[in-house]
Amino acid sequence: MLDLVVIGAGLSGLMAAYTAAQSGLTVRVINKGLGSMxxxxxxxxxxxxxxxxxEKPVQHPFTALANLVVQYPDHPYGLLSSDEIRAGLASFVALTEEIGLPYRGSAESDQNLFLPSPAGAARPVYLAPEAQSAGDxxxxxxxxxxxxxxxxxFFPDLIVQNLAKQGHQARSAFLPLxxxxxxxxxxxxxLAEALDDLERRTRLGHxxxxxxxxxxxxxxxxILGMNDHSxxxxxxxxxxxxPVFEIPTLPPSVPGIRLYKALRSRLLELGVRIEAGMEVVSAExxxxxxxxxxxxxxxxxATSARPYKHRAHNYLLATGGILGGGFNSDHTGHVWETIFDLxxxxxxDRSMWFASGFLSxxxxxxxxxxxxxxxxxxxxxxGKLIFSNLWVAGNILANADxxxxxxxxxxxxxxxIAAGKAIANL
Amino acid sequence: MHTESWQSVGPSLDECIKCNICTSYCPVASVTDLFPGPKYAGPQSQRFRENGQPHSPDHSVDYCSGCRVCNEVCPTGVKIAEINARARAHMAAEEGIPLRNRLLGRNELLGKVGSIAPPLANFGLHNQLSRVLADKVFGIAQDSKLPRWPKGGTFGKWVKKTQDQRLKSDKKVVYYHGCGTMYYEPFIGQATVAVLEHNGYEVIVPPQNCCGLPLLSNGEFDEAEKYHDNNVNKLVGYARDGFDIIGTTPSCTLTLKEEAPELLDKHDADSTDLKMAVWDIFEWIRERWEEGDFRTDFRPINMILPYHAPCQYRAHRVGKPALEILQLIPELDVRESCARCCGSAGTYGYKKEKHLIAMAVGKELFDFVAVQGPGVTMTASDTETCRWQIELGTGLPSRHPIEIVAAAYGLYNLESRQLTN
Structure with a gap:
């Protein structure tokens, strides 16, 4: 029997799987389909x-976090100390070095980077793939x-105009596709796969x-390469x-897919398989x-015929929120967690789901x-434990938006990482 | 036509959120723009294929290989491959089916005809002139790897000839061998029988037909339905009597379990009873092993073995049970392929206009095999057309995992593909 089955192959599920597998646990990840990243x-x-x-982006995330958890002690960040959060992010950075897709932050440790979005807005980001960091x-x-x-x-003129409005010096140019x-x-x-080709990227460079x-x-x-990105x-x-930098695009996200594939390879080395296309429909x-x-x-x-039972000592739910598929809802406004009915x-009540403005x-x-x-x-x-062997991580957690x-x-x-550690420390 | 009632396939298209993950993972769209990707050909075009619409809006759906990688990665559960299969059937009904596709859809018939006189059939099919003619006249790719009819005759003939030596036991299973084992690769069936008997099971080999998948893939739904009905009639009695029906070709078992019932709207009690009794052999073995009812008295096999779980195996959503069992064999270093598809996708790679696409799709897998080093002497995969394609792309022999298990029991020679006793 496995030590741990992780449900969901987003960042929280994979980091939990990685943490547990590194501690020597036998782990399997199952997911309905790919997503989030x-x-x-x-x-x-x-x-x-x-x-x-x-109305104002955060400059110093850890200073702001300290305020946040005082104001909202139930926030998921409030379950961890500032040191644990920093250590978790540091181990992610170390992992990205190891898998050849290094992430970088600001030179100051308590400083957000501001990177151009595909609309030319300034996005507050704590860590970025090295390829985006020169967009600082x-x-x-x-x-x-x-x-x-x-x-x-992808519209350079739009990006340039919006960057100019914010006081950044930028101009646009086009090349033939x-x-x-x-x-x-x-x-x-x-496009990213095409640029893996030496001849094409050489022409582009010239x-x-x-x-x-x-x-x-x-x-x-x-789109600067998929397998040979660096x-x-x-x-x-x-x-x-x-210096050359990438600006993220609308989905599908090449930087996200690179990260997913690199994490998948690292997990496979640790003996953890991600089994895609497996929708968990119920539980014993x-x-x-x-x-x-x-x-x-x-x-x-669900399988092509009979149900497939995944048995493990422990289970981790990392199915995400509404978009990830962790919740479902019906026309009456009832919203439920899809697997364990947590x-x-x-x-x-449907009328309570939304604030009045779309961009409220x-x-x-x-x-x-x-x-x-x-x-x-x-x-x-x-306050009372529901199941002795179930853990939850990621976007499905309450009290955060x-x-x-x-x-x-x-x-x-x-x-x-915290959930993975808790399971490994049992 | 089976497009009136959609059962679960149709409504699933409303779940599409246009995220393009399917297009990003589609192995065909990644190598050619003749296929714009599952999202466009599937859920998006489907809006224009609803009843009452005169013509299919997008012929590119013919370039979908049916590998089902799109279903596997879709975050919202859209049955994209099935939408495409129905769209192809719709097109076939409107525009007719080329003779080539009719031929490729009938591998059972071809297998039977060739088995009458294997040497003659092999010569007829495999000489240079025939392959050129088949390419020019029918559009069957000259460089694709066609099977040979074995000298020793069919698997059925072997079963009959050896019936006195077969194990009798209270523990019985039914074997669905499919056409590939019956007519081209009887040794797969022999290895299967050897493994099952080694575990104390009597193997029943009942009369059966082609599962109908090649016909479904080529849009001949009505003909496929006849095959399916025949199989239901011949096999449902065993299912009702509580026998497990196990198959060694994952695409065949997938068709019996899910594809035929879903695409042909066969949700009657007989089809469902059969569906629930059918197992892929390693899905079944894994269950036995977990129950402590599978022998692991394996001899070491000291080799590196690149293993590719076919896309149609992954479509079962049972994980990679063959990999899990192979990993129990001492000293066998199994390397798992994460390649999406070998490219062959059943009959797809045999079509002249698609052969190069199939080889380009397979490159990911061939490259994976190549980087495992020069010490690799063979590969393994569960479906026959995948093995033939991998052999074509790597130049190395490819084996069914059940052959590897039979060899680990000391019952089978992996080189000669013969039972050892």
Whole structure:
């Protein structure tokens, strides 16, 4: 029997699996499909906006975090000490070095980076893939934002205009998409795979050299190689003679997919398989009774015929929130956790789900709700342990709005690691 | 046509959130823009294929290989591959089916005809001139790897010939061998029988038909339904009597379990009873092993073995049970492929206009085998067309995992593909 089955292959599930496997536990990850990392920007946001001051981005995330947990002691970050959060993020950075996809933060440890978004806004980010770090808006070199005529969803002029409004020096330029691909139609992944080709990236490097002025840095859509990413960036910087950085695109997110694939390889080396396409539909469990917590005997996924029972000593739920599929809802407004029917703090009345404005600065109550856990990330009901062998991490946790706070990946990483450690320390 | 009732396939398309993850993982879209990707050909075009719409809006769906990687990675559970299969059937009904596709859909018939006189059939099919003609006239890719009819005759003939030597036991299983084992690779069946008998099981080999998958893939749903009905009639009695029906080709077992019932709307009690009795052999062995009812008296096999779980195996959503069992063999260093698809995808790689695409898709897998080093002498995979494709792409022989297990028991020679006794 396995020591741990992780349900969900987002950042929290994979970090929990990694932490537990590193401690010698036998682990399997099962997931319904791929998600989260494939949609995000590939960066790690720890705290971009404080809930009580949503109009201004956070400059110093750990200072803001200290305030946040005083104000909101139930926040998932409040379950960990500041040192534990820092240590969790540091071990993520070490892991990214190890898998050849290094992440970088600001030179100061309590400082957010500000990186250009695909709309030219300044995004507060705590850690970024090395390839995005030269986009740091605190740097002084003017930016040349280069797009490709015919590439969908990447508009250098829009980016430049918005950067200029914020006082950043930037200009735009276009190259033909045929430099990158001969396809009539290509998404970001196809383009990134095309640039793995030495000849194509060499041609692109020569063209960039012609466009760029001395002292500038070049921003390109995040398509700079898939499997040979670090070599592609190095080649483009060498050929153009200036720093080159990626700006994340609309999904699919190449930086996110690179991270997912690199983590998958590392996990496989540790003997952890990610089994995709397995939707958990039910569980065998006993309920809490007479003061004794219940327990999970197996989780059951759908197959082409009979149910498949995954048996383990422990289970970790990392299925995400509404978008990840951790919750479901019906037309009456009922919202439930899809596997164990854990109690949720989500309003069970449809009219209470949303604030009045779409971009409401207070966020929407439905995104704030989730599963309540104790200080070792086990779900509780009125303070009482529900199952002796179930842990929860990531975006499914209650009392945070990771979209509003821009805390999605940071929270996923540190809660995933903490839950993985708690299980390994049993 | 089976497009009136959609059961679970149709409504699933409303779950599509247009995230493009399927397009990013589609092995075909990654090597050619003749196929724009599952999202476009599937859920997006499907809006225009609803009843009452005169024509399919997108012929590129013909370039979908049916590997089901899209289903595997979809975060919201859209049955994209099945939407595409239905769209192909719709197109076939409207526009007719080329003779080549009709031929490729009928491997049982081809197998039977060739088995009448194997040497003649092999010569007829495998000489240079025939392959050129087949390529030019029918569009069957000249460089694709077609199977040979074995000298010793069919698996059925072997079962009959050796019936006195077969184990009788209270523990019985039914073997669904499929056409590949029956007509081209009887040694897979022999290895299977040897492994099952070694574990004390009597193996029943009942009359059976092609599962119908090649017909489903080529859009001949009505013909596929006949095969499926025949199988249900021939096998449902065993299912009702509580026998497990185990198969060694994951695409065949997938068809009996899920593809035929879903695509053909066969949700009657007979089809469902059969579905629930069918197992892939390693899915079944893993269950026995977990119950402590599977022998692991393996001899060491000292080699590096790159193993590829076929896309159609992964579509069972049972994990990689063959890998788990192979890992029990001492000294066997099994290397797991994360490649999406070998490219062959059943009959896809045999089509002239798709053969190069299939080889380009397979490159990910061939490269994976190559980096395992020069010490690799063979690979393993569960489906016959995958093995043939991997052999074509790597130049190395490929074996079914059940052959490896039979060899580890000392019952089978992996070189000659013969039982040792």
């Amino acid at each position: 494939h949609w995000g920007a590939g960066t790690v946001d720890v705290l971009g906006y404080a809930p009580d001051a949503p 808006l605190s740097r002084s070199e003017p930016m040349l934002i280069v797009g490709f005529k015919g590439m969908r969803d 045929s430099l990158v691909t001969d396809r009539i139609d290509a998404n970001t992944v196809h 063209e960039l050299k012609k466009l760029v002025k001395i002292g500038e840095r070049i921003g390109l859509p995040a 070599v592609v960036i190095a080649d483009l910087e060498r050929l153009s003679g200036v 469990m006993t309920a809490r009774h007479n003061g004794t917590p219940g327990s999970i005997q197996s989780v059951i996924s 109690p949720l703090t989500v309003p069970q 600065p207070t966020g929407h109550p439905i995104f704030h709700g989730g599963v309540v856990v104790n200080d070792v990330f086990q779900p509780v009901d009125g 990771p979209i509003l706070e821009r805390s999605l990946e940071g929270s996923a990483i540190v809660t995933g």
